[in-house]
Amino acid sequence: MTPDLNLWLIPVLPLVGAALNGLFGRRWPKRAVALVGVAFVGAAFAWTLWVASQFSHLAQIPHIEEHAPWITAGGFVANFGFYLDPLSLVMALVVTGVGFLIHIYSIGYMEHEGGYYRFFAYLNLFMFFMLTLVLADNYLLMFVGWEGVGLASYLLIGFWFQKDTASAAGKKAFIVNRIGDFGFLIALFLLIRTCGSLNFAEVFPAISRLGVESAPGVLTAIALLLMMGACGKSAQLPLYVWLPDAMEGPTPVSALIHAATMVTAGVYMVARSNPIFSRSPEALTVVAVVGCLTALFAATIAMAQTDIKRVLAYSTISQLGYMFLACGVAAYSAAIFHLMTHAFFKALLFLAAGSVIHALGGEQDMRNMGGLRKHIPWTFWTMTAATFAIAGFPFLSGFFSKDEILWRAWSSPYGSWVFWAVGVGTAGLTSFYMFRLWFLTFFGESRGPHDRHPHESPRVMLAPLVILAVLSVVGGYVGVPHSLGGEGHFERFLAPVVASPAGTEHEGAAAVEVGTERMLTAASVGAAALGLFFAWLLYHKRRDLPEKIAAAFGGIYTAVANKYYVDEGYNAVFVQPLVEGSTRLLWRGVDAGLIDGSVNHAASDVRKVSDTLRQMQSGSVRSYAGWVAAGAALVLAYLVWVGAR
Amino acid sequence: MLHQILFFVFAAVCVAGALNLLVQRHPINSALSLIVVMGSLAVLYLLLGAEFVAAIQVIVYAGAIMVLFIFVIMLLNAGEEEHSGGSRVAAVLGYPAVALLVGLTAWAVVRSSGSANLKLGGFVGSTEGIGYLVFRGFLLPFEVTSVLILIAIMGAVVLARKED
Amino acid sequence: MVPLSYYLVLSAILFGLGVTGFLVKRNIITLFMSIELMLNAVNLSFVAFAAHWGALSGHVYVFFVMVVAAAEAAVGLAIIIAVFRTRQTLNVDRVNLLKL
């Protein structure tokens, strides 16, 4: 007998918080709002921990709890049901844990902002949808969560809706996500057609019965469409453009939604759908290529950004690219591992960046920072931990997870040395731009106004930083790879979910190539060190060099600094034609010409006809009587005619 | 024989009265002609054995409704009808239509009724029978007409009241 | 012995005269009288049919027609008075506009 874990509590607790804050928070003091917002998320976290503690006792994996029927149409059934397996457990822990920390951080960060209750209500709402997404036992419910986090993201990006850029960024995020969702929806339709169900418990066995596709078929189509959805949600090429703009939202939002959790939903979804992807080599290749390109592409942009949050945003895109690269080489556990560590250190980075911004009273431009090391030591040290972690320095969390991915990219049957090379190059770039950020922010002389007095953030903000810093440092030890003397706990834990169909990679790779793996590790560490060195050289030692380099590579630099003009390109290729088309064709042509025109013409025609008919309405009673008499005579004549026949 | 004589006499009076209604220019003469028509119709009703109907024809129509007409004519001091432009529609459509109506009806009636004859005293409608019918079978219509009358009274009062 | 059709034809003639009156006459009151004439013509056929079928309901119908005629006369004459009050005329040809 499987114990009832009441999984529904995990998403619903934040929903209650959202409802309370949303409905009544306006009249409550800030302390009460914060308490409600944090308490319900904390409760969800606690419940998740309890569930995790019970996990090993579960008789059956996955553990499914059905609550109520939702849609029953013909043979198709979708229920409100929750699905617990190692994957969703890890995700739920990450989401609730990191979410809880960020909620605490927000208490301090949002202290002086208007709409305090609104912020916490949205944040709780986000938690609800995110947990629904993670715990759903079918694609449809997952899609609800998927759309819901999009909504929450939209609301939070546009939290400062008075700012044009913020509301525009919110709309942009929403619209770009729509494109991905469109693919996701079609994938769901195809799934229904193929499997007759959207329940994971029915879909995956059904998929498993199908063989690996030798030529692109319906599974490839489904996988690619799912990937399209993932691209939208997880900001991959070509749909990544919304994420940098999303930095208009408050920093905790950037940390929670646009770094740690929501944007990883795509990775989660791909990992969740691994039975589908694994049966379509072409789709896997596409995923890997997209991930690879995104990683490299975003990293290059990050190098030239000056806004601290934008650097982190492109970094996020780049790291997400890593995860997709892992997925693309069927190393789902590596992807999830990196997802987890990334959640720790990227959340930490954002929060620390928020702390910096907080310290400087809203300054986000790194060119105006510098020398903050002494002023905000806690922030500095936690940020240092995170920077080293993301750069992949040995024995920090990022090192293990990134190394795992790079190794898989090399060794997996779907992998190739190209993926590895790009990965290593990206790792070097990552190291470079992160240390650039680090040096620009904390070292050298203060470049800001002289009357600036940076102050350390309150404890309520520092506590999450410290916790996350610890996690960033040690978080990788749950999944130390074999080659580094680890046990691969994480991988084994996730194995039941992401077992590859043919069981190809694991056995073959393990013992034979330990040497190769060690070599590769050394290469990536070298790349990271190189990145550190150049950053030190350019942004600490020789401050004049960057300008010279920028001048030397004028065109390329401008292109990179302007994000390769992708936004402008999209604008010219997609947005302008649409606007023009709607203006010329839909508005002037269809609406004004056809719809309004037909209405107007109908009116004027009716007027003409009635003008003619009006002549009958002379107002003369006797004329009316004449008509009536004529009508009566006609009726009578007809009746007589009928009768006489 | 007697029936035929009486019928033709009073039918002639009826038609003459109706024609007079049309010919007379003064509304009061038209009204009196109409009273004559109604009176002779009452006689025809008697011939058809409809005593009660004949009586209320006189009481209600001649005695009440037409009094109302006369009253209004007197009140408004309506003079001779003036000649005003005719209605083309009435002339072109109306008169042929009337001719057609009467002609067709007469033709249809004569053609279909055949040799159905009415005997004098062949059927006498008792007042009691009508009472039973009205208060049993036609109770609802009867009540509805009472409401109608009430509405008409109120309508007449509202319409004819002088606005202050 | 009078055939039923005599009564019916008489009824038709009276009705036709009523319609003609409505078309010919100009005085509103006379128009009303023409309507009454038509109603009477119909009543005649009711009574004739009642005698033919030996059914009293024909008489009841006449009774109802009279009730309706009375109601109509009351309201109609009230309207005539109202019209005369505003337009000082009873000629329908002068009363062909809704607005004064």
Place this chain on the structure above:
Amino acid sequence: MPNHWLTFVAITAVKSAVLLGVLLTAVAYTVWLERKVIGHIQNRWGPTRVGPFGLLQPLADGVKLLLKEDISLSGAYQPLYIAAPILAVGLALTSISVIPIGESITVRGVPVQLQIADVNIALLVLLGVTSIGVYGIALAGWSSNSKYSLLGALRASAQMVSYELSLGLSLVGVLILTGSLSLREIVNRQGEWPWQWNVIGGGQLVAFFIYLAAAFAETNRIPFDLPEGETELVAGYHTEYSSMKFAMFFMAEYTNMVTVACVATTVFLGGWHGPVFGPGPVRMALPLFWFVLKVFFFLFLYIWVRATLPRFRYDQLMAFGWKVLLPLAIANVLITSFVVAVGT
């Protein structure tokens, strides 16, 4: 050949002639009676000069009226001006024809009813004729082309139409009790003694008074004589009439009085019923005597009221008719039908 239609015509003609003669005489002497009674009430003698007790006065009046100049008005609408009095008197005389004044008698083997026409729906005929009676007055007033006449006529028609309702409804109670519209039936239902008459035995006392009031109004008698109220309208609808035409209106009014009295007698006071006793000829004559006596009582009441009550104001007249008499009459009908329904 007792059943031949010629016999019927002959008998009817004779009856009509006799009744006409009696009626006109009665009318004439009602006038005399009125003058006499009012005279005495007002502490005068009334007519005394012509004949004993002025008994020949009506004859003299008739001769005078006949011989007076018949003024013809230039402004009058002649056809109706002439037709109106004829209509008035004709209708007045018509209505008396359905009133039964006694049981049928047998003359030379032929049964003769003391009634010109025994109609099933006599009461309806009476009401019909009464309602037509308005036209005489209305047309007279209108055709005279005189404002007094017109005002009188307008008043008269409004008043008569209004009170006709109460008049008719006051009779409905009796009709419910009797279950017939035939006056003969109504009389036969009542007994010899006053407590067997409809007015008391039938519980129609209220109806009787309603009828009384309505009848006064219908005949334009004081206190409801507004159509001819001489102090305000000169003489009302017959202001412009003189000579025989005036006499006709005069006759019509008094005939109507007699008719109304006869109807009251028939419907409420038991008709010719009364204690019958004595030898054969007396037994034959008594019913007729009782009938005449009751009618005389009624006429006396008319005169008495005329000498006693002042005239109503017009709005009072209308208010009384619509707000007092009509509801009372309706209540009477309801109560009577309820009692009858419970009784059966």
